Amino acid sequence: MNPFKFIAPVTALLVGLLILPPPATAMDAQAVMEAVDARDKGNTAISDTRMILVDRNKKQRIREMKSIRKEYGEDTKGIIFFLSPADVRNTAYMSFDWEKKEDDSWLFLPAMAKVKRIAAKDKSGAFMGSDFSYSDINGMDIKDWDYSFVKKSYQLDGVETWVIKGRPKPQAKERVAEETGYAKILVWVRKDNLVIVKAKYWVTQGQKIKYFKAEDIEEIDGIWTPLKLTMVTTEKGKVSHSTVMKLSNVMYNTQVKDGYFTPVSMEQGF
């Protein structure tokens, strides 16, 4: 695996995905997505992630990592330590996601013995060779999208959901396509806890469609958290590659020292 592939800002940790605020009842689609976006992620989050990459021949590759995130007002600092496989062990990725300026990100490769800054405005690239893009991990900026209901009531696996479609706003279409790689999206949002439990993404290139689902949703430290995330990439109606992420040891609002988010911390490893 080429470690230089960590080309886009990732910070926000995997545990930051899809964790939601109290349910709403009479909202329009835009308001629902704003509620999803404004969900409580916890001031800090720590988790272990096992990521299983499955190719079309069902051959598996497994990556394991430790993620730490801390909120600083509107800004977020995050660091990911890669634990396996052996050829990426002790690699670390750190990102500062600034609300009002471009993100900063750095990569430490133990073999190079150097922390190096990486520049990647483009977040549509694959995260560690998976089917999740960096924008999937980081989350998309809802201000760039127009949302509307497809169904205000839809039963999905026995739970009530909203089905919402999203298209980039005309003035942001090119930038959104560049940054996320998506032309439009369709999401299923659970009404009881505002978790996105299913999604469909139309990729701007290659006639690819990606399917997402969230499972094993548990309330941890008062925050609804999906512990199993699956993303499947299809091309012309056939599955080409899949990724399953399994989170464990998730902790919110514990004490995380600022010293985790420094170059020396990247070098020292977890």
Next chain:
Amino acid sequence: MTSPRQCPIHPAILLIWILFFALALPAGHCKTPTAPAHAWEETELDSDMADPFAAADAAAAQTLAAPPKAASPFHMGGYLEFTTEIGFNKSQDKLSSLRPLIHLEGEYKISDRTRARVTVRGAHEAAYQLTHRGKPGTGDQDDEEWEGELREAYVDTSFADWIHLRAGRQIISWGESNYARLLDFISPRDMTRPGLMELEDARMPLTALRLTAETAHFTLEGVGIHEFPGDKLSGPAGDFDAFAPFRLPGVEIQDRETPDSQALPQGFGLKATKSFNGTDIALVGGRSYDATPILVFQNLTPGGGMALKPGYEKMSLVGISANRALGNALVKLEGVYRWDRAVQRKDFQEQITALTLAGQSLDRVRSFERRDQVEFLAGVEYSGLDDLVLLVEGKCLRTLDYESSLILSRYQYQTYVQANYNMWHETLDWELFWVWLSPGNGNILRLSGEYDFTDHFSMELGVAFYDADNADTIINSYEDMDRIFCRMTYSF
């Protein structure tokens, strides 16, 4: 060795091709937004596939059922590697390398603030025996045939969350450049297979104390260097003999002499780094031994030749490095001023003749001159194309108070180009690496592909060309060393 010969693919042509590829890619392959290839249907609510998740669920079920590994303060790992190189342009001994290598590493997290790490490596170059290559019996050659090395052996500890100490054998890498050594003056490098070795394998550890103090945006590092092993160089039986230009009839090159390790630092380095939004700037200063050895005249040999001994001289430097993220591009700059650097002379024979005619002692033969040097580097790393990362770096070295008896030219230039293209969810990585050196228009070009069969087993196949028929290029003696290579790695 100096017969004119064309590189099968001239690097400049390849570069043009790469640039053309980058600029002329069909819009669908670039990150520029394009109209979808088909009309996007407002989708039906149910999936248009029976169950897109079925295959992933089935394949991952067993793996997910296994419990995660329990956290342990101990870690053991490493890799086995087997390398084969065929020098297809050589007139004899085409088997250039047949080299098994084992690399072991161990870590122990003693506490939240302290951890220890040890890595060891052993390798055997079987090609020497299999090809019955002449063995000159020098210590350097033995090192190359049988390698056993304690690489890293250090302890990391932190005080008060913002002061950190690393003590022991370690690799220290400074500067922005991926390849050039402007501010990266502390750790030596393995130069036995230039252009073939990944930089991560080429960096060598040394014994040092490194103290770091940091805040959120400012870092100050001080390094005391207690050991200086020098660059690892290939001997006369190797394909890449570092002293080949000097190995003329009658010239004896003795084993090199490295400075003794001492309890007191033999050199030091200081670095102050400030991070801004999108930019890092570092100021560096230091004094240490130059990693490049100097051949020092010893005496005339009984046959009328001369004996030269590789040794090391100290130099001082001060420099600055900076980077700037601009969209998907990272711009890098480095500059350094070195003073009192020992620069090799090449006129031993002329000096000996002149001194002999004048009836003066040969003790007055000058092997090197101390000169100041200025060196600049600029580079850009671009990652805005699908699965492709491009790196271009160029540097210029100027030797002040230049005179023609020095082995260096007044100006020396080098350009590095690297392109990495990733396929199949990072299962297959293609890499193009090209170095251009001036004077002499020397080129090293390597193209390789590495395929990960599993998380543990990978194989790399590649070809390397040395376009060095001009006698002025420092790689002139590598002209016939073109080769194909295969590297299999099992990591654990």
